[in-house]
Amino acid sequence: MKNARKELEDFTKESTFTEEDALKRGTEMSRKIARRLRK
Numbered sequence: 001m002k003n004a005r006k007e008l009e010d011f012t013k014e015s016t017f018t019e020e021d022a023l024k025r026g027t028e029m030s031r032k033i034a035r036r037l038r039k
Contacts, residue, residue, distance in 0.1 A: 004033045 008029055 004037075007033075 008026070
């Protein structure tokens with residue numbers, strides 16, 4: 001399994017968007033990570 005924190009850091013570094021977008025996408029990312037951890 002990928003390191004979730006590193007994945008999130010890479011994700012935020014690569015992307016340029018507003019804080020609002022970051023929060024929305026961050027939430028989506030959190031859900032994906034949560035789903036992955038549950039499996």
